Amino acid sequence: MISYEFLTSKKTEEALDYLDKFSKVQILAGGTDLLVNIHKESPRLPPFDYLLDISKIPELKFITLVKNFIEIGPLVTHSRLISEPLIKDNFPVLIEAANTIGSTQIRNRGTIGGNIVNASPAADLLPPLIALRAEVELTSRKGKRALPLEEFLAGPYKTKIQPNELLTKIRIPLLGDNYYTDFQKIGRRKALSIARLSLALVTKIDKEGIFNDTRVVPGSATPYPQSFPKTEKAINGKSIFNIDLEEIGEIVSKEMVSVTGERWSTPYKKSAIATLIKRALGKIVEEVKTNE
Template structure:
């Protein structure tokens, strides 16, 4: 018996999980697919490492996995894997950019284990799914012993690897309105290689237009370049009400890059990221408009 080995609990209900997590607030770590937690456990004692006293395995709580749709709202259980989301016909129809984002995660092995809930709650600034969830105006449902509360995905994050979830709160599911068939969307990711790539940059875009081709709604979220995942409203506004032409798209893309610099300040990588974010955003907008410019 070793004092350094964590304990392990396998709750059968969300209530049990919440109760245990609340009692062991600072000492417990939720484990779902394990793809982040086991890496952090391995790194204990080093940067990015963790050494929790308890692991709370939520993988056996019924009802936490799967994609469903009900009157235009798509719900994804926290334990749904990237692979399941990437393949889900519901997602491919009602949120294809999320399917693309999930398909771009790591490798088949990671996609088979990593969950959407884990990807959100690990709160990595480079998480592939979050930009896509942000432009879908996704809400997340957190559960604790008192009940549930729903917050906007972008309100989950308070800093790199930090969330606003309270001790005892478990992410149950995420949900968003299915995109209308007329709605354009895109997820563009730039990695250093084709697989097993952490996003150097990414961008998710949703654009809705009226019959005249005028943009009625635009959502743009760059990934892996903001301190906290967010949409860039100032750029979205540059498109709304317009029939997008090259000038408008360029301006919106530039605004995303400028906003990034405003939010992060000038860093070692800014010389690269500023033009690259602009380019990735421009491509994502065009692709959402149905034009492949690559």
């Protein structure tokens, strides 16, 4: 059995003091990843002496509009994201992804911060957040630093967070006019992992119906979620009136294999990821045509 001392903070400053003073501290937010790992004595869990419960820090539970950004506190739960008008009006793709997470109980406890720092290849908020160009703010007693989320991720279940740092904010730039978004997911968590794949798509479509500034980020397709620049480039400049969805499907499959190499699951994933991009693009094309 893992043994540790339990610390709890009601203020960010106090949590930062603990992180500064003690080493080998595990931060506890909703606990839906961490407590499972502790219970299983997961080899992914580094040895730790202290468990620091931050779940009761009210200052880390905000969702606010600041100039051209929406700022989200790391303790915002998936359920809160889903019900928040600011998110609904600006980033429906985040709500679509949050809605697919676990069960009601998991969505009520699990937080956006925990989903990010746990950095699972299958974390459902990572693809839409990367596609939305989210930034993370990390705070320690030495100060604050901000990183694009895509750079913050360092591998499967790995990030660039330092032991004395707390994730204190997620900052997402507003999209502006004529942007369209979609999130697609297949498979259930309890099914074989082969059946789990997702994809976030963000794109701008100009008055002539041409795709611009496209962002394609699959989940569970690569060791950790990342942008697919070749697929994005292939979509940009195409018209909604004659884009060849089959061709884009082939490009996204090839790009996935260029990252992962051929594996036993590749034949399934190649066709599944092609299906996801075709569905996402098809849905957006229909939406634009209906709005015309």
